Ligand SMILES: Nc1nc2c(c(=O)[nH]1)N=C([C@H](O)[C@H](O)COP(=O)(O)OP(=O)(O)OP(=O)(O)O)CN2
């Protein structure tokens with residue numbers, strides 16, 4: 215039996231601010247994020263199975279990631295939950311898509327959050343292998359299951 219990795223690429227737009235950061239990123243600004251989700255498993259061997267030859271249907275992976283990770287934050291503003299109350303209230307009043315996070319919304323923390331959300335939703339025959347989040351064209355962070363045994 216051969217283990218095979220499958221990767222699906224996702225893109226989303228989000229704004230954030232890094233609270234207390236010493237530099238421009240403390241201001242609200244946006245990124246066109248890219249997320250690579252890699253799972254690992256062995257392909258199904260069953261001539262009668264609709265997913266014969268697949269570790270997992272790419273479409274199924276897309277649905278899980280899209281609904282769990284992408285849709286809640288696409289075109290949203292991510293702020294740490296202790297952001298100034300007046301700002302939070304003003305944004306809510308203007309019906310902005312605001313997501314308050316219990317962590318500083320860095321690449322690193324977003325990956326930890328994504329990993330926690332995804333792990334329990336994948337079918338039993340596959341495992342989450344790694345996540346790679348591109349914040350800019352030049353900067354990305356990665357989470358690997360093998361780094362966290
Ligand atoms: N370890 C981390 N460092 C930084 C993060 C992060 O998530 N993890 N995030 C930021 C900012 O949010 C943002 O990514 C900085 O973007 P940008 O100003 O475009 O980055 P650069 O200055 O590197 O880009 P240049 O094109 O070279 O100006 C900051 N740090």
Ligand SMILES: [Zn+2]
Nearest residue numbers: 230239243245
């Ligand atoms: Zn940023």
